[in-house]
Amino acid sequence: xxxxKIQTLQGPNYWSIQDHKLIVVRLDLQDLSxxxxxxxxxxxxxxxEALPSLGDRECDLGEKFLDRLQDGxxxxxxxxxxxxLELQTLAGxxxxxxxxxxxxxxxxxxxxxxYQAPEAGRYAARAAVRLCESIADKGRYHPDDLRQDxxxxxxxxxEAALGPSTExxxxxxxxxxxxxxxxxxxxLIQLGYGAYQHRIQATQSDRTSILGIxxxxxKEGTKRILQDAGVPVPRGMTISYFDELENAIDAVxxxxxxxxxxxxxxxRGVALDINTWRDxxxxxxxxxxxSKSRAVIVERYYTGRDHRVLVIDGKVAAVAERVPxxxxxxxxxxxxxxxxxxxxxxxxxxxHDNVMxxxxxxxxxxxxxxxxxxxxxxxxREGEICYLRATANLSTGGMxxxxxxxxxxDNIYLAVRVAKIIGLDIAGIDIVTPDISRPLAEVGGVVVExxxxxxxxxxxxxxxxxxxxxxxxxxxxxxxxxxxxxxxxVAITGTNGKTTTTRLxxxxxxxxxxxxxxxxxxxxxxxxxxxxxxDNTGPHSARLILQDPMTEVAILEAARGxxxxxxxxxxxxxxxxxxxxxxxxxxxxxxxxxEDLAYVKSVVAETVMPEGYAVLNADDPLVAAMAKRxxxxxxxxxxxPDREIVQSHVQQGGLAAVYExxxxxxxxxxxxxxxxxxxxxxxxxxxxxxxxxxxxxxxxLAAFVQGVKIEDIRAALIAFKPSTSQTPGRxxxxxxxxxxxxxxxxxxxxxYQAMGDFVRHHTGxxxxxxxxxxxxxxxxxxNLGRLAAGIFDRIIVKEDDDTRDRPRGEAAELIRxxxxxxxxxxxxxxxxxxxxxxxxxxxxxxxxxxVVILPESVSRAIKLVETRDRRxxxxxxx
Numbered sequence: 001x002x003x004x005k006i007q008t009l010q011g012p013n014y015w016s017i018q019d020h021k022l023i024v025v026r027l028d029l030q031d032l033s034x035x036x037x038x039x040x041x042x043x044x045x046x047x048x049e050a051l052p053s054l055g056d057r058e059c060d061l062g063e064k065f066l067d068r069l070q071d072g073x074x075x076x077x078x079x080x081x082x083x084x085l086e087l088q089t090l091a092g093x094x095x096x097x098x099x100x101x102x103x104x105x106x107x108x109x110x111x112x113x114x115y116q117a118p119e120a121g122r123y124a125a126r127a128a129v130r131l132c133e134s135i136a137d138k139g140r141y142h143p144d145d146l147r148q149d150x151x152x153x154x155x156x157x158x159e160a161a162l163g164p165s166t167e168x169x170x171x172x173x174x175x176x177x178x179x180x181x182x183x184x185x186x187x188l189i190q191l192g193y194g195a196y197q198h199r200i201q202a203t204q205s206d207r208t209s210i211l212g213i214x215x216x217x218x219k220e221g222t223k224r225i226l227q228d229a230g231v232p233v234p235r236g237m238t239i240s241y242f243d244e245l246e247n248a249i250d251a252v253x254x255x256x257x258x259x260x261x262x263x264x265x266x267x268r269g270v271a272l273d274i275n276t277w278r279d280x281x282x283x284x285x286x287x288x289x290x291s292k293s294r295a296v297i298v299e300r301y302y303t304g305r306d307h308r309v310l311v312i313d314g315k316v317a318a319v320a321e322r323v324p325x326x327x328x329x330x331x332x333x334x335x336x337x338x339x340x341x342x343x344x345x346x347x348x349x350x351x352h353d354n355v356m357x358x359x360x361x362x363x364x365x366x367x368x369x370x371x372x373x374x375x376x377x378x379x380x381r382e383g384e385i386c387y388l389r390a391t392a393n394l395s396t397g398g399m400x401x402x403x404x405x406x407x408x409x410d411n412i413y414l415a416v417r418v419a420k421i422i423g424l425d426i427a428g429i430d431i432v433t434p435d436i437s438r439p440l441a442e443v444g445g446v447v448v449e450x451x452x453x454x455x456x457x458x459x460x461x462x463x464x465x466x467x468x469x470x471x472x473x474x475x476x477x478x479x480x481x482x483x484x485x486x487x488x489x490v491a492i493t494g495t496n497g498k499t500t501t502t503r504l505x506x507x508x509x510x511x512x513x514x515x516x517x518x519x520x521x522x523x524x525x526x527x528x529x530x531x532x533x534x535d536n537t538g539p540h541s542a543r544l545i546l547q548d549p550m551t552e553v554a555i556l557e558a559a560r561g562x563x564x565x566x567x568x569x570x571x572x573x574x575x576x577x578x579x580x581x582x583x584x585x586x587x588x589x590x591x592x593x594x595e596d597l598a599y600v601k602s603v604v605a606e607t608v609m610p611e612g613y614a615v616l617n618a619d620d621p622l623v624a625a626m627a628k629r630x631x632x633x634x635x636x637x638x639x640x641p642d643r644e645i646v647q648s649h650v651q652q653g654g655l656a657a658v659y660e661x662x663x664x665x666x667x668x669x670x671x672x673x674x675x676x677x678x679x680x681x682x683x684x685x686x687x688x689x690x691x692x693x694x695x696x697x698x699x700x701l702a703a704f705v706q707g708v709k710i711e712d713i714r715a716a717l718i719a720f721k722p723s724t725s726q727t728p729g730r731x732x733x734x735x736x737x738x739x740x741x742x743x744x745x746x747x748x749x750x751x752y753q754a755m756g757d758f759v760r761h762h763t764g765x766x767x768x769x770x771x772x773x774x775x776x777x778x779x780x781x782x783n784l785g786r787l788a789a790g791i792f793d794r795i796i797v798k799e800d801d802d803t804r805d806r807p808r809g810e811a812a813e814l815i816r817x818x819x820x821x822x823x824x825x826x827x828x829x830x831x832x833x834x835x836x837x838x839x840x841x842x843x844x845x846x847x848x849x850x851v852v853i854l855p856e857s858v859s860r861a862i863k864l865v866e867t868r869d870r871r872x873x874x875x876x877x878x
Contacts, residue, residue, distance in 0.1 A: 001076070001129050002028045004108065008118045011539055011567030012607045014600050015112050019097040020571060023084070023121040025111040026103070026590075027129070029076055032136060033107035037079050038072045042139030047079070050131065050141045054086050075100075076132065077109040084113045084121075084128035091153035093120060103590050110590060117160035120153050127153070158350075162189075165203045165456035168471035176475055178485040179571065181547060191478060192485035194517070194551035198478040203426050204453045205478060212423035216452040219262055219297055222422060229421050231414065232446045236299030238262055245284050246277075248298040256301040259283040261291030271364070272390045273301050282367055302432045302446050306392045307403065309411070309429040310459055310470060311419040313477035316412045318459035318468035319404045319436065325359045325389040325397030329380020335369070336376040339388070347463075348397075356463055359388055359397035400458035402465025403436050410439040418447055425477065428454025487551060489570060490702050493558040493604040494579025494617075495597070496751045498537070500722065500730045501579060501695045502557040504683065507720045508703035509553045511712035517545035518555035522728060526550055538562025539569025546570060558604050560597065564589045568603055575702045576608040576632070577615040579695065581622040582750030586777055598622040608632035613705040615698055618646050618656070635705055637697035639690060641667070655705065657697040662687065664697055664717070666704065675700055676714045682721040688761050689731060691754035692722070724866075729858030731758070734865050739764070739845040741865050742852045747773055749783050755852070756791035764848035768792035769841045771834070771854060774804035774811045781811055785818020792852070795819060795828040798837035800856035808832070838864050 005026040009015070015022055037043050048055060048066065055066040059074075065082055068074050081098045088095050098113035115121025127149045134141045162170060166189055173180050173191050181190040183199070191198045199206045204213070215221055220238045227233050235252045239245060249257055259280065260270040269290030271283035287296045310318045327338035339359050342348070348356045365388050369375060374386055392398040411431070419427040433445025440446065459468045479485050488509075492502050499520040506518040510528070517526045519541040524532040526548055532541065537559035545554045558568060581598040591597050605614040605626045611633075617623040618636040624645055627634050634654060638646045641658035646667075650656050655668045657675075664675040678687035683696055700713050722731050729745035740762075746755045759766055768791065772784045788795055797819070799812040812830055819826050831837040834856055841851045842865070855861035 001030055001032060001080075001133055003126065003129060004028055006122050006125055007565055008115075008122065009565075009567035010118070011569045011571060012603050013567040014564055014603060015099065016097065017603065017606050019114055020567060021115050021118075021121070022097070022112055022567075023115050023118075023125055025080075025125045026108065027077060027080065027111050028105075028108045030107065032076045035076070036072050037074060037076055037136075038070055040136050043135055044070055046135040046139045046141065047083075047132075050135065050143075050146055051083065051086055051090075053090065054082065057082055057086060076136075077111055080128045080132050081111050081113055083131055084111070084124045087124045087127055087131075087149060087153060088115065088120060088157075091120070091150050091157055093117060093153070093157045101590070104592050117157045119160060120156040123149075123153055123156055163187075163202060164460065166200065168456045168460045169200060169203075169474050170471075172469065172471035172475045175472070176479070176485075178475065178479060179546075181543065183547065190547060191475075193489070193546045194487035194554065195515070195549060196484045196487060197547075197549055200474070200478075202453050203456060203474070205425060205474065207425045207478070208452065209423045209425070212425075212427075213452040215422050216424060216427070216450045217263055219260070219449060220295075222450050225421060226418060226447060226450075229417075231418060231421070232440050234258070234299040234302055234446050234448055236297055238295050238297050240293075240295050242281075242284060242288075245280060245298065249280060252298060252300040255280075256303075258297075258299045258301045259287050260297050260299070261287045262295035262297055263292050270391050271367075273303075279367075279371055286364060286367075299448075302444070302448075304432045304434040304443075304445060305436070307431045307433065307436050308400075308454065308458060309407065309415040309431055310454060310456075311415050311424075311427045311429060312470065312473040313425055314416055314420065315473070316404075316407065316415055317470045317473040318402070319407045320400040320458040320462060320465075321403050321436070322392030322394070322458065323399045323401065323463075324387050324392045325399075326385050326387045327359075327380070329382055329384035329386070331382035332379065334377050334379055335374060335386055338380070338386075339376075356399055357395055357397050361388065365389060394455065394458050399463035402459070402462040402468065404459075404466070404468055406437045408437050408439055410441075411436060411445075414440065414447070418450060422450045424450070424452055426454065426474065427451065486574075487546075487554055488575075488706050489546075489554045489556065489573040490575040490577065490706070491556045491558050491568070491570075491573040491604045491607070492577040492579070492698075492702070493560075493563075493601050494577075494623075495582040495584050495601075495748065496746075496754065497579045497691060497695045497698075498557045498559065500683070500692070500727050501577065501699050502555050503727055504696065504699040504716065504720050505577075505702050506553075506555045508699060508708050508713050508716040509555065509706075511716050512708055514552040515550050516553045516555060517548055517551035518557070519545060520557050521559070535559075539566045542569035560584075560591070560600050561589075563600055563603055564591070568607060571607070572609045572612075573604070573607055574609060574612040575615060575705060576604040576606075576612070577698050577702050578602070578605050578617060578623045578626060579698055580617055580620045580750065582748060583780065584748035584750070584776070586780065588775060594622065598626070602626045602629060605630050605632075613655075613701075615701045615705070617694070617698070618643055618649075619694070633705075635701045637694065637701055639694055639697075641665075655701070657701045657704075659693050659697065664693070664700060666700075666710070673710060675710060676717050681717045683717070685722075685731060685733065685758060689754075689758045691757070692731065724862050728862065729855070731755075732862065736842075736845075736865070736868050738847045739849045739851060741842065741845075741868075742850060743858065743861050743865065744852070744854060745858055746854050748776070749780065749787060752784060752787040752791070752854075755854075756787065759791055759850065759852055762850040764850060765794065765846050766792045767841050767845060767849055767851045768795045769798055769834075769837050769851070769853045769855075770795055770815065771798045771800055771856065772811055772815060773800060773856075774802070774806035776811075778814055781814035782818040782821070785815040785820075786822040787818075788815070789819045789822035789826050793827075795826070796837045796841050797828060797830045798834045799832045801834065802856070835860065835864065842868055 007024040009022040057065040077100045093116040095114040101110040131141045255275045258272045269287040306322045343358045415429045428451035430449040506516045521535045524536045524541045537557045614630045618638040637657040641660040666673045684692045732743040734741045770788045
């Protein structure tokens with residue numbers, strides 16, 4: 001077997017609207033293509049020995065995978081599909097969605113399966129093929145290789161996973177329907193889109209005060225501020241030299257003391273309940289090493305239980321008692337054996353990947369054992385506790401007990417006040433008190449520390465007690481109920497007219513004084529300023545728009561290639577526009593028929609939210625049929641107002657935009673409103689370009705269903721001109737004095753026909769400079785030749801610089817053959833170089849003629865035409 005290509009999809013896609021995270025493998029089975037796996041000697045036995053859990057996996061219709069395999073109902077590509085799922089599941093990333101599809105090439109298949117982490121998904125694809133190949137060849141897959149595969153998958157999954165605190169916030173966002181994105185730096189997460197977004201980094205938000213963070217990181221400064229405010233805090237002082245240690249201990253009242261680094265975190269370098277000079281020396285050394293400034297805090301040690309009070313947006317969201325890592329004696333086992341037993345608890349894992357963390361011993365642990373007069377070989381009496389960490393951090397093996405319902409109201413008030421004094425929107429207040437249910441002043445409790453970016457795991461997954469919805473509390477702070485988190489998203493697709501319609505729709509929304517971000521084949525724009533040049537119609541450019549905090553409306557052109565290669569790039573939209581579906585790019589990426597292409601385009605319509613609108617072309621049967629799969633409301637546009645589908649839709653209360661009596665018109669039941677006369681809309685070139693009228697209808701509907709007023713739509717239609725600056729390469733008409741030139745990026749049969757409908761209005765000689773992309777099918781290029789022969793009086797056949805893997809001259813030859821098939825005596829010539837072909841056409845243009853240039857490079861063609869006459873006038877006089 002050979003993997004030909006691996007693609008990673010994120011967002012609605014050709015294979016699934018709901019399952020957005022998919023790996024697509026183009027797999028050549030080679031000599032295994034005709035062999036049923038159950039007939040390969042030892043394959044079933046070897047596979048079940050390597051992955052016995054596959055026996056429990058179900059295929060479609062609830063049938064057991066192993067039963068179907070043994071019965072000969074599965075082929076090798078289907079086995080690879082299920083092995084890829086199982087490997088990820090065994091590595092702790094359970095996934096279930098998958099499918100396989102054949103391609104037009106014999107023995108080559110698409111294997112599609114779900115992933116949680118993209119790198120792990122790609123790895124699983126390669127590992128599944130290796131495993132199946134090895135078993136088919138040798139009857140087994142070496143256990144060491146499988147073990148390594150699973151370790152690698154676990155590592156890749158862990159690297160891609162969100163931390164527990166971030167995950168709590170993200171899950172709360174998903175529950176509220178608030179979209180989120182990973183940003184490319186500093187583990188930032190964006191919640192919401194565009195101008196409505198907020199950002200978090202773990203449990204710091206874009207509302208978190210930098211002064212609050214700095215103050216919370218300065219433990220001595222925090223204590224002084226709180227002490228001055230009358231908050232009970234431990235007596236203590238900061239020292240920078242060992243010689244000051246003895247006086248500092250005396251100053252805080254003598255032993256017991258706590259020693260900690262001035263600017264440490266996560267409990268590193270902290271020693272508590274120190275009762276001897278020898279222990280104090282060791283604790284000072286440990287703390288000074290951890291402290292960035294080498295400064296050390298010496299505090300009076302207060303007996304009591306360690307509590308973390310979480311304050312979010314001025315409210316106590318959760319309270320947890322934290323118990324340091326420890327073991328409980330059973331009268332038989334050594335401390336080392338007890339640690340091993342504790343770590344076997346399935347609720348413990350590495351780092352933050354489980355409810356609790358495994359207990360790992362370090363230098364401070366052995367020092368603590370010495371203080372308790374224990375060693376790892378000590379056998380504890382039954383019920384006797386041995387502490388293995390001085391601090392109660394969960395990251396060092398501690399445990400948490402939820403006490404949210406027990407905290408006294410006075411302590412709630414105090415914690416909220418402390419968070420405000422320090423200046424934090426999200427704060428973890430560490431309190432030591434014998435009883436959190438009684439006021440601190442009553443039992444001698446103290447506030448020992450204030451933490452910026454406090455961990456949430458102890459509250460979302462306590463070792464004992466209830467889980468608290470702290471992620472939801474953060475969401476309510478950033479997005480109070482009723483406030484928006486999404487900007488309007490209009491997605492536009494189709495075979496032809498996407499870019500023009502996108503730009504026109506953006507113009508309509510700009511009339512509302514909002515900042516519009518839009519993507520096109522020419523580039524990505526925000527507030528009508530180019531921010532990234534290029535053919536930007538895929539998920540990357542969509543994310544750029546949605547991530548930008550200036551964007552108030554997103555108009556996103558969605559092309560076939562981006563949807564197939566990477567998915568749509570956004571899970572839902574408010575308006576999805578499908579302009580048309582015509583033969584183009586067929587035979588590429590597994591899309592072999594116009595019906596296949598329609599299914600790709602329908603992803604945009606199917607992604608529209610139920611309360612949104614799918615704007616569909618009623619004149620295109622493939623587009624109109626998409627209404628059956630759409631969950632949103634439908635709005636049709638049509639050049640034929642009497643079309644039955646439009647009439648029925650309007651009579652039933654549906655909205656439509658039609659071209660009627662020379663006007664672009666909205667219709668709904670008995671209501672009708674003329675938007676503007678087509679001859680007054682520059683885009684339509686005096687009402688002669690029917691395809692442009694259809695595009696204008698679609699754009700008008702997209703704006704109208706999003707609340708843009710008709711007068712604003714009308715103003716945009718009148719102001720929008722198909723110039724080289726507004727719509728480069730889209731029906732750019734130049735008056736060059738004795739003759740005229742038209743530049744249009746027509747490159748498929750449908751666009752040739754649409755352009756031809758306009759060109760035929762010209763009464764002088766019609767000269768065409770024509771070509772076609774080399775990656776189109778032979779029959780597509782032949783058809784371009786036939787169509788060109790029916791439009792022009794004279795043709796120059798040129799060829800793109802990029803022949804797209806065709807031999808030089810082959811695409812032009814096919815177009816030439818099409819011309820001869822249509823009109824054997826037609827006058828044409830072949831000039832492969834595009835620049836030479838354009839200049840020849842312009843040099844030989846007769847008076848009153850129209851030179852139509854269908855270029856590969858739009859910018860180059862525009863420059864060649866503009867240099868002909870400095871007084872060039874664009875789109876005037878038509």
